[in-house]
Amino acid sequence: SDNLLEEIFIKRSQQKKKTSPLNFKERLFILTLDKIAYYDYDLDKGKKKGLKGTVGIDKIKCVGTVQPEPCAPAERLYPFQIIYDEGPLYIFAKSDEVRKQWLHKLRHVVRFNKDLIQKYHPCFWMDGMWQCCQQEVKQAMGCRMLEN
Ligand code: 4IP
Numbered sequence: 715s716d717n718l719l720e721e722i723f724i725k726r727s728q729q730k731k732k733t734s735p736l737n738f739k740e741r742l743f744i745l746t747l748d749k750i751a752y753y754d755y756d757l758d759k760g761k762k763k764g765l766k767g768t769v770g771i772d773k774i775k776c777v778g779t780v781q782p783e784p785c786a787p788a789e790r791l792y793p794f795q796i797i798y799d800e801g802p803l804y805i806f807a808k809s810d811e812v813r814k815q816w817l818h819k820l821r822h823v824v825r826f827n828k829d830l831i832q833k834y835h836p837c838f839w840m841d842g843m844w845q846c847c848q849q850e851v852k853q854a855m856g857c858r859m860l861e862n
């Protein structure tokens with residue numbers, strides 16, 4: 715279906731396996747009515763390359779901002795999260811405006827989802843712990859009510 719939004723963002727690796735590295739990659743994100751997809755991108759040619767991952771809109775349980783890491787580098791000051799079965803996908807916008815725009819669109823496309831949750835973790839999952847509530851189980855229920 716048609717692209718609703720398109721933007722180059724930094725994303726954190728989802729660490730689907732215990733052995734997955736923690737790293738940050740620049741990807742082209744495309745939001746449509748059925749999915750959010752991210753692609754490798756050729757900055758010089760300004761061209762989309764291979765598909766790296768997708769999250770189905772119907773799988774999304776919650777979207778929201780994330781508290782930036784303490785001493786976050788300038789390019790990681792405006793994080794947001796897309797929470798689905800696999801856990802959170804962390805994405806970093808270049809400004810609060812762009813982050814707001816994406817969250818607004820995302821909330822709109824997920825609004826009729828079956829499994830929306832109102833509790834989330836406002837800080838990162840990092841070093842085997844939720845930095846907000848110190849819970850050490852990744853699946854642990856969110857510790858704060860979604861406001862916005
Ligand atoms: C990869 O690290 C990339 O960060 C992947 O991101 C990421 O996949 C992998 O995490 C991680 O291991 P290397 O490139 O150093 O191998 P991308 O797909 O954007 O390239 P995600 O799942 O974040 O897309 P795991 O958890 O999938 O292994």
Ligand code: ZN
Nearest residue numbers: 835846847857
């Ligand atoms: Zn928490």
